[in-house]
Amino acid sequence: MGEPNEWRARFDGAKHSVVYIQFAPLPGMANEIQRLADRVRSIEDEQERRLAVRSPSTCVGFVHSSTNGDDDDAAACHLNVMTTAHALKHVYSWADPLTIEKARLFRASVVCYHREEARRLSRLPEESRRYVEAKITASSWAHDILLLTVGVEALRSFHAEVCPGPHPHPALPVAPKMPRKAMRCMLLTWPEVDGPPRDAMGWTSCSRGVEMMSTNHLGYRMILVEVDVDSVAGMSGAPLVDADGMVIGMLHGGFGGTHSYFVACPHLYQWARQNRTRTRIVRRIGVASSWATFKAG
Ligand SMILES: [Zn+2]
Numbered sequence: 075m076g077e078p079n080e081w082r083a084r085f086d087g088a089k090h091s092v093v094y095i096q097f098a099p100l101p102g103m104a105n106e107i108q109r110l111a112d113r114v115r116s117i118e119d120e121q122e123r124r125l126a127v128r129s130p131s132t133c134v135g136f137v138h139s140s141t142n143g144d145d146d147d148a149a150a151c152h153l154n155v156m157t158t159a160h161a162l163k164h165v166y167s168w169a170d171p172l173t174i175e176k177a178r179l180f181r182a183s184v185v186c187y188h189r190e191e192a193r194r195l196s197r198l199p200e201e202s203r204r205y206v207e208a209k210i211t212a213s214s215w216a217h218d219i220l221l222l223t224v225g226v227e228a229l230r231s232f233h234a235e236v237c238p239g240p241h242p243h244p245a246l247p248v249a250p251k252m253p254r255k256a257m258r259c260m261l262l263t264w265p266e267v268d269g270p271p272r273d274a275m276g277w278t279s280c281s282r283g284v285e286m287m288s289t290n291h292l293g294y295r296m297i298l299v300e301v302d303v304d305s306v307a308g309m310s311g312a313p314l315v316d317a318d319g320m321v322i323g324m325l326h327g328g329f330g331g332t333h334s335y336f337v338a339c340p341h342l343y344q345w346a347r348q349n350r351t352r353t354r355i356v357r358r359i360g361v362a363s364s365w366a367t368f369k370a371g
Contacts, residue, residue, distance in 0.1 A: 137244070301334050
């Protein structure tokens with residue numbers, strides 16, 4: 075693996091598992107979010123803070139597992155999606171962490187590649203785009219991770235042929251161990267919702283603890299993988315895959331340059347495992363809400 079055609083095939087297979095995510099204040103909650111942001115002050119500038127509160131934030135996520143991935147019953151299938159927590163950075167800091175109460179002030183919603191492609195092929199205007207509500211199930215803000223679940227049937231509802239086949243959003247497996255240095259890799263991203271998902275090729279560089287790299291006022295405690303690859307703002311949460319299609323990192327920062335920073339895969343692997351197990355337990359014992367699975371820190 076490693077030839078251009080093989081990477082192209084890898085991208086064509088994996089783009090089905092990338093989602094575009096939007097976080098917006100729940101109706102009537104903007105004032106409460108503003109009060110929180112003013113208390114936390116993770117964004118120091120008052121105007122910037124006000125803008126962050128009033129405008130929806132967007133990022134990218136990827137399917138890391140599904141609850142009914144082993145059978146063909148798409149109606150019962152829920153996707154477990156991983157993205158970055160810092161889309162909500164205006165409401166937490168290391169001293170005032172992200173909690174379930176804070177996350178509940180936002181509506182998380184997603185579109186998948188198929189849903190957006192169907193809208194474009196039908197030449198429907200952008201205003202007809204319908205995001206599907208996702209549930210925030212867990213967060214590890216110290217690792218900049220947020221986990222969501224979304225129903226496959228809800229994604230299909232836009233159009234009968236949307237999300238084709240029994241497994242339209244296959245899980246991207248997460249590598250348990252740190253990637254090697256100087257390894258060819260591919261960033262799978264979706265920078266603008268009205269354009270298609272894209273890839274960018276890169277090389278892994280070094281890895282180091284986040285505390286060695288910045289002021290870290292959000293209180294991250296994680297290893298970052300540095301990669302020579304282009305990224306821009308709005309791509310946060312995009313998966314980085316190796317030649318075997320394993321996720322080796324999730325885009326965290328470095329936007330606007332050719333050197334980018336990724337949450338290292340062992341952090342992602344641990345949370346993907348815990349989330350999958352919890353979701354299954356919640357389903358088995360018939361608890362309607364998976365809010366009980368929420369963990370911060
Ligand atoms: Zn889909």
